[in-house]
Amino acid sequence: MRTRHERKVELISAEGEKQRALQAANRPPEAICGCTHHLAKHDKQGKCHEVVQTPTAWDGDKKPLSYEARPCNCQQYIGPRPLETLYAEDIVDLS
Ligand SMILES: [Zn+2]
Ligand SMILES: [Zn+2]
Known part of the structure; x- marks a missing residue:
């Protein structure tokens, strides 16, 4: 009985x-x-144009006190590249 049960599981x-x-x-990789x-x-050269909140001041515990909006310093897109059609769909999803 025990063996049968284990087999089923x-x-x-x-x-x-x-x-x-x-x-x-079936799922395309997230770009x-x-x-x-x-x-x-990212633009065609691979440079990222997203704005990120960069800490500009920290307290004694190294916790950020204030942030400044700065462009992301990424120079090259390194993630998966979906097919052109999937890419277009992703842009529609974002807007
Ligand atoms: Zn970025
Ligand atoms: Zn990037």
């Missing part, structure tokens, strides 16, 4: 693994750069 989890693998394969910004924020 094994089967179910194997089925779940297969589902997950299938879903992962997110190492700077955490989307591919759409």
Whole structure:
């Protein structure tokens, strides 16, 4: 009885693994750069144009006290590059 039950559990989890693998394969990779910004924020040269809040002052515990909006200093997009059509869809999603 015990063995049968364990076998069933094994089967179910194997089925779940297969589902997950299938879903992962169908999903296009997120076009997110190492700077955490989307591919759409990068120009054709790969430079990122997103604005980031950069700390400009810290307290004694190294906790930021104030922030300043600065352009992201990323010079090259390094994330996955989806197909051109998927890329266009992503831009629509963002707006
Ligand atoms: Zn970047
Ligand atoms: Zn960036």
